[in-house]
Amino acid sequence: MKKKVILLTVLVLILLGGGAGGTYYYAIASKYISTEDARIQGDLRAIYPPGAGKLIEWNYKEGDSFKKGDVLGIVETVPAHGNTPAQTQDIIAPEEGTILQFNGIQDQMVSSSSAIAMSANLDQLYISANLQETEIADAKVGNPVTITVDAYPGAVLTGHVERLGLGTNASFSLLPSSNASGNFTKVIQRIPVRIALDSYQGQRLVPGLNVTVKIEK
Structure with a gap:
């Protein structure tokens, strides 16, 4: 008899607990x-060199923030003719952001069609x-x-x-x-x-x- 009372008590507690849980779940789901x-x-932006050439300078490491118009790096363009002096072009930040990934290497040849970095504005x-x-x-x-x-x-x-x-x-x-x-x-x-x-x-x-x-x- 005592075992039956204990069993019934446990069963009632389980049912009450299940009912309470179901009620709580329904209340959450309905709201x-x-x-x-x-x-x-974030709105990711790929950063491209302005032209083909050698990456002779890069001023920002991953995690660094920059403003729109900042010079991120410099590319030395390949002269079209042997007697033409090489020129440099700045890599200008198109908008404010933070460097998330940098794929370039100092003095590496880069192309205007290949991104060398990814950035995003971490405040947005x-x-x-x-x-x-x-x-x-x-x-x-x-x-x-x-x-x-x-x-x-x-x-x-x-x-x-x-x-x-x-x-x-x-x-x-x-x-x-x-x-x-x-x-x-x-x-x-x-x-x-x-x-x-x-x-x-x-x-x-x-x-x-x-x-x-x-x-x-």
């Missing part, structure tokens, strides 16, 4: 759209999140967003929906899927949503970091 399919992004980062098509109707421009960054578990950032995508990710694929077999299986599509950050909360954010977002409906 927020949540996804882990989201990353910090944003979140790119992918929502299921069944959720997109509840997302509106201006909706508040709570953001947690995998790299900084204790930090909670805030933002707002800035832009909703005008097509699914699959519709922009260079190789869209085809149905040659005749068998059809519906796949839930995802639509990109751009989220603006209200502030960085003192965290060092860089493009590519994984985040989890909760968008208020």
Whole structure:
């Protein structure tokens, strides 16, 4: 008899716990759209030499910031004729940013068609999140967003929906899927949503970091 009472008590506690968990999940799901399919992004810019020649100077290492119009480096152009003196051309920063990657080598020959560096403005980062098509109707421009960054578990950032995508990710694929077999299986599509950050909360954010977002409906 005692064992039955204990068993019934445990069963009731499990049911109560499950009910409470279900109620909490329903409350969260009815108030927020949540996804882990989201990353910090920045507008990446490739930096090209102004012409073919030798890279005789580069003034910025990875992580260094620069202003629009700064001289990032100097290229010594190859003379078209043997008796023509070599000339130099400055590599001018097209806009403010930070060097994320540098692929050049001092005194290396470079081409105007090959990027020697990648940059982004780290003060203008944003979140790119992918929502299921069944959720997109509840997302509106201006909706508040709570953001947690995998790299900084204790930090909670805030933002707002800035832009909703005008097509699914699959519709922009260079190789869209085809149905040659005749068998059809519906796949839930995802639509990109751009989220603006209200502030960085003192965290060092860089493009590519994984985040989890909760968008208020």
